[in-house]
Amino acid sequence: MRNPKMFWRILWRLLYASRGRLALAVLAVASGAAVCAALLNLDLDATDKLTREFQVLGPNVVISAAQSGDTATTIDAGVLEQIEALRLPRVVAVGPSLYLSARARAGGNSSAVILAGTWFDQAARMDSWWKVDGTWVSGRENRSDCMIGEQAASRLGLIPGQSVKIEYGSREATLRVTGIVTAGSSEDNQIFIGLPLAQELAGLGPRASLIQITAEGSAPQVEEVIRRLSLALPGLDVRPLRQLAQAEGRLLERIRGLLFGTILLILVLTSLGVLAAMAGLALERRRDVGLMKALGGSVRRIMRFFLAEATAIAFAGGVLGFMVGIALAEWIGERVFSVAITPRLVVLPATLALMVIVSVAGALPLRLLGRVRPSEILRGE
């Protein structure tokens, strides 16, 4: 650009001279930017957090043996290798469980309990929301430690570090308690032991009662995981867990669609707001443009002022709107989704880019000034 200093000088004068009308345009852009920034921030943050919250609730897919009569049968643990071979991208944890009805003794206390043989590393991922007093058991092959649900621990008078004797038929094992589990559900009455130990106690060999899976992603993505598992494991029952969460996932998808639809509508409305302000400005500027042309100003150089003006409006309105939008997103997040929203800075450049497009589109009437004939203006037509 030739003469940048003079360009900015004239631009500043233009902006200052039309500050009233431009303030209206900035307000229109700021309103649009506020809603866009809020919705974009919600889309990025709230959906992410809600998805994560759904996952925190535990596994969302369960694989069990097809029911035969009244007796639930176990499944071959070799299925785990089949699942691993599928290399499903959205699966974050796979945990087999073998349940046994056993007796536990500690000190002078004795109680009937459910033994849950599991892979602790996978259980820790799937049930990260459990409150554990003490520590998780480490290692899949661990045969000396266990975790115990808080109600069972209470009946047996156990605290972390103490020992518990488990009896299943004629087989028994003595284990050290590493942690007390509070899950608020049936797990509070269970004792968690390593899967290999449970299989030894049961004398069943490498089998499991069921396999639980945590798959991340939206409802359709989880459904795809279920579909592929069902195809790969035809003799087994693959079901989604937590139908409610699935429904919420679908709702989330719909909300997302609504957010983008609203953003599109807001962009159109913002563009119309800028267009209205700029149309008035174009009429005001006819005489100045005619004069500039008479003085030897090319259409390109004159239009550059107006484009810069529209960009300045976009930036001023965009930044202002972004700040309001973040506050709006926090409010909507708390009131509508009950989620604390974290401001995402990436929303700022996205909002500014959208506002520049909208403002330049809204400034289209100023292009008509390029057709102004100086002789007509100077004749007073």
Next chain:
Amino acid sequence: MMAALVQVEDISKTFGGVRALDNVSFEVRAGEWIAIMGPSGSGKTTLINILGGLDRPTKGRAIVDGVNVATLGERELTRYRAEKIGFVFQSFYLVPYLSALENVMLAQYFHSVADETEAGEALARVGLGDRLDHLPSQLSGGEQQRVALARALINHPKLILADEPTGNLDEANEHIVLEILRELHRTGHTILLVTHSPEIGRMADRRIELAHGRLAHIVANVT
């Protein structure tokens, strides 16, 4: 004898069905001051606009400094206006939100490079050295016209086209503006000035009189 700077050959201009200029021909030598006179609607402003590249003739040739303005494209006309012509209008036509200095610099900006010092000196030459930062609304009519004169001269144009430059001025300011024009003429500038005033017409080297779009007389003034 000086070479012709302006050659107008059989120029006609029609607006709709109205013929504003009808086969007008004349020449202007470099350094001449020409007064274009005639009643309202006689085609004076149309002639000035054609020579200034603001309008195109319907027919004929308008050659200024060797360039036939009638055949120039839009881009060339823009450069032509910036480089060869200095306009002074009856209604001053200053950009209202630019200061006196910036109005002069605007012409520099479209010509080549805006030079604040040079623009300030141009305004000082027309007696406005102390009014550089004033907006047009803060200047009298005479002062505004002097800003317009400084703007017209800043790019050293070949031809100064003045359309009734004193038409909106009081007697005192008219005197100041005419003195500036007289000085410009003395320093060799070529001036085409539209006026209704016989007195101003007599200051020029020659008077071109139009009537109903036709050339009525060309009268050389005796000095």
